[in-house]
Amino acid sequence: MKVRSLAIWLGILPIALGASFFAACGGDDDDGGSSGGGGGTGSDAAFVADICKAGAKFSKDLESASSNISSTDPKEIAAKFAKPFEDFSNAFSRAKPPKDLAAWHKDASAKLKDAVAQLKKGDAESGFFAGDEPFPDPPKDASDRLSKIAEKNKDCQDSDFNFGQ
Numbered sequence: 001m002k003v004r005s006l007a008i009w010l011g012i013l014p015i016a017l018g019a020s021f022f023a024a025c026g027g028d029d030d031d032g033g034s035s036g037g038g039g040g041t042g043s044d045a046a047f048v049a050d051i052c053k054a055g056a057k058f059s060k061d062l063e064s065a066s067s068n069i070s071s072t073d074p075k076e077i078a079a080k081f082a083k084p085f086e087d088f089s090n091a092f093s094r095a096k097p098p099k100d101l102a103a104w105h106k107d108a109s110a111k112l113k114d115a116v117a118q119l120k121k122g123d124a125e126s127g128f129f130a131g132d133e134p135f136p137d138p139p140k141d142a143s144d145r146l147s148k149i150a151e152k153n154k155d156c157q158d159s160d161f162n163f164g165q
Contacts, residue, residue: 042096048146048163052155054091058084059159075122082119089116101142106135138163 042050046142061084068075089112097105115128123129137143146163 022093030109043100044146045099045149047097048114048149048153048156050095050162051092051163052153052159054088056155056159057091058088061087074124078119078122078124079161081124082116085112085119086116089113092099098142101138104136104138104142108138111135 050154062081065080065084069080071080073078089109092112093109095105111128117129118129120126138146143163150161
């Protein structure tokens with residue numbers, strides 16, 4: 001099984017989203033809130049579990065949204081993808097990162113929130129969606145450590161994902 005890094009995994013999603021646009025046009029919650037970004041108080045294992053659980057659900061939600069496109073209007077298509085991105089963004093933001101990932105997590109959460117806002121406006125071509133890897137890489141030391149945990153996590157395996165670079 002080919003395992004993808006967090007940045008590549010999320011970077012592929014805008015490409016997949018773009019492909020869905022072209023195809024259609026051509027013919028765990030601790031506090032209940034959606035803001036946050038954790039304060040650097042989480043354990044490695046809990047953070048990996050939360051991110052991978054959200055990622056596995058996100059993959060399924062994107063697949064479902066892609067298969068149910070009946071419109072050729074790019075704004076309507078973007079709106080259809082907004083809900084899976086919003087759900088993932090909220091779950092990602094609620095995850096409590098370990099202390100050494102707090103700043104990265106805050107930045108990554110903000111980028112996801114911006115992507116959701118873009119989709120809700122019907123824009124899937126600029127900002128977050130314009131680059132090949134719009135998502136920041138986690139710090140190398142942390143990604144190596146979390147990758148070892150992700151290798152044993154079923155949700156990470158199901159979503160073909162780890163924290164490596």
